[in-house]
Amino acid sequence: MIDLTPYLRRGDRIVFGQACGEPVSLVSALIEQGGQVGDLSAFIATSFSGLFTLESADSFRLSSMGAIGALRSMTKAGKLQVIPVHVSQVAPMIAAGIIGCDVAMIQLSPADADGNHSCGLIGDYVRAAVDKARVVIAEINEAVPYVPGELIPASAIDVAIPVSRPPVEVAPAKIAATDEAIARHCAAYIGDGSVIQTGVGAVPDAILRLLGDRRDLGVHSGMLGDGLVELAEAGVLTNARKEIDTGVSINGALIGTRRLYDWAHNNPAIRMCATSYTHDAAVLGRLSRLVTINSALEVDLTGQVNAEQSGAAYLGGTGGQVDFVRAGARSPGGCSIIALSASAKGGSLSKIVPTLSGPVTTARSDVDIIVTEYGAAELKGQTLAERTRRLIAIADPAFREELERAAHIIQQRGY
Numbered sequence: 044m045i046d047l048t049p050y051l052r053r054g055d056r057i058v059f060g061q062a063c064g065e066p067v068s069l070v071s072a073l074i075e076q077g078g079q080v081g082d083l084s085a086f087i088a089t090s091f092s093g094l095f096t097l098e099s100a101d102s103f104r105l106s107s108m109g110a111i112g113a114l115r116s117m118t119k120a121g122k123l124q125v126i127p128v129h130v131s132q133v134a135p136m137i138a139a140g141i142i143g144c145d146v147a148m149i150q151l152s153p154a155d156a157d158g159n160h161s162c163g164l165i166g167d168y169v170r171a172a173v174d175k176a177r178v179v180i181a182e183i184n185e186a187v188p189y190v191p192g193e194l195i196p197a198s199a200i201d202v203a204i205p206v207s208r209p210p211v212e213v214a215p216a217k218i219a220a221t222d223e224a225i226a227r228h229c230a231a232y233i234g235d236g237s238v239i240q241t242g243v244g245a246v247p248d249a250i251l252r253l254l255g256d257r258r259d260l261g262v263h264s265g266m267l268g269d270g271l272v273e274l275a276e277a278g279v280l281t282n283a284r285k286e287i288d289t290g291v292s293i294n295g296a297l298i299g300t301r302r303l304y305d306w307a308h309n310n311p312a313i314r315m316c317a318t319s320y321t322h323d324a325a326v327l328g329r330l331s332r333l334v335t336i337n338s339a340l341e342v343d344l345t346g347q348v349n350a351e352q353s354g355a356a357y358l359g360g361t362g363g364q365v366d367f368v369r370a371g372a373r374s375p376g377g378c379s380i381i382a383l384s385a386s387a388k389g390g391s392l393s394k395i396v397p398t399l400s401g402p403v404t405t406a407r408s409d410v411d412i413i414v415t416e417y418g419a420a421e422l423k424g425q426t427l428a429e430r431t432r433r434l435i436a437i438a439d440p441a442f443r444e445e446l447e448r449a450a451h452i453i454q455q456r457g458y
């Protein structure tokens with residue numbers, strides 16, 4: 044195991060590459076050795092490695108922009124502090140020193156003939172961390188694909204650690220009947236030439252499976268999963284009609300399995316980008332027919348969306364939701380969809396609620412379309428009363444009467 048202590052100072056603030064770009068060897072070493080250095084803090088946006096546990100939290104203080112993946116249990120135990128921030132703002136905050144970055148710990152592909160390493164599986168805030176850090180420690184993993192796009196020159200790396208081990212993989216989620224029903228309603232908004240932004244998981248995968256008969260789909264997304272490979276191989280994903288990056292799928296994170304990583308290796312049809320490109324309003328504003336699809340925990344009867352907390356429990360995150368909701372809703376011929384199941388906890392809890400139990404992630408003035416397994420509620424430009432009617436129509440039938448009663452009280456009282 045690499046000895047990190049010569050490179051670290053007491054009180055250092057560390058930024059880790061995230062998701063499947065997590066530098067597993069470096070994180071493991073820091074968990075072992077952090078206590079010897081003392082007073083360390085670290086930021087990571089999401090983690091699927093399983094390395095962050097309640098015990099590992101003793102080595103350094105951890106913060107994140109949400110409670111995604113394995114980070115959820117740490118948030119619950121008070122071992123992880125959440126910074127509410129749009130994905131588009133993480134890199135600028137690192138650059139400005141608001142999210143401290145004395146040390147960048149990242150995972151990269153082997154270098155090309157020009158001495159440049161590909162960011163491989165994660166673009167997003169890696170470059171910002173490299174530019175800001177006093178020390179850049181990079182795990183050079185020969186199992187990481189060389190994905191065209193965001194490159195880090197060898198000269199920017201202070202400590203290069205060669206490793207050879209499979210990078211973190213996230214297996215495709217199991218698709219349930221509810222996911223399929225949600226996907227059908229979402230897919231109705233995706234036509235020939237649409238440009239898709241979506242996350243990874245059961246609903247996005249179910250949507251992609253329904254698009255086999257579309258022509259010339261495009262992608263401009265914060266992340267891509269295995270589901271995209273099939274569409275690309277079937278000739279459906281051509282990016283041919285995009286106004287910018289024609290012929291190329293734009294993304295900031297590959298979250299999937301070896302199948303996706305092999306497909307992306309040296310593939311000119313995909314570009315790994317920083318969030319300053321994937322989530323930037325000016326870039327997104329140049330795309331027509333952009334359909335953005337994100338998820339949530341709750342939606343209230345006026346269309347306010349909560350993707351972060353259920354009561355005191357932090358379960359999700361702000362993510363790129365607002366960046367993409369605004370972009371989709373403004374894109375000519377495009378739209379933005381918030382897709383969620385109508386109920387949680389085995390049907391015992393409605394996700395369409397009179398009042399949110401947590402914060403507003405997407406404002407009702409930004410919201411466009413809400414989809415559940417019972418249909419789509421188009422809210423943009425609708426009055427509060429009409430929104431309430433449309434949202435109750437897509438709520439779980441078991442809760443509709445209760446929601447009608449609550450709506451009546453809200454309407455008498457005034458919204």
Ligand SMILES: CC(=O)SCCNC(=O)CCNC(=O)[C@H](O)C(C)(C)COP(=O)(O)OP(=O)(O)OC[C@H]1O[C@@H](n2cnc3c(N)ncnc32)[C@H](O)[C@@H]1OP(=O)(O)O
Pocket residue numbers: 062088089109111130244265266296337338339340341349350351353358359360361362363364384387388392393394
């Ligand atoms: C690489 C990058 O770009 S980083 C950006 C990462 N993305 C984000 O941060 C986006 C933020 N969004 C999210 O975190 C997710 O989409 C969520 C949390 C909003 C929804 O996640 P999903 O997994 O689709 O929701 P799902 O319905 O499966 O519920 C997840 C859990 O929350 C619980 N839950 C969901 N809704 C509710 C609710 N209204 N009340 C209570 N609990 C709820 C579920 O029971 C489930 O719990 P379990 O895991 O113990 O079974």
